[in-house]
Amino acid sequence: MAENMDAAVTEKTGDRDKHQKFRELAENRTNKAIDAILRIGNLSNRQIYQFEDHEARKIIRALKDAIAMVEGRFQSPRGKAGGGFKL
Secondary structure (H helix, E strand, C coil), X not given: CHHHHHHHHHHHHHHXXXXXXHHHHHHHXXXXXXXXXXXXXXXHXXXXXXXXXXXXXXXXXXXXXXXXXXXXXXXXXXXXXXXXXXX
């Protein structure tokens, strides 16, 4: 019976470690993603860059599609990651 208690404690500790790891990675990756998105937003400065409206729409569509894929993966973790982005 003591072995079962030890196994349960170990399992809870393992779950806690997995959850802590998830939280650390989620915070770091989310912050990096937000920073990257904000840097993409800097490309909207028409005094520095020249671009067509359809190019801006394509960037925004790619970002929205990536968010939709992430949402889908959280609902069904066996989903697959998409490919790269090209203008």
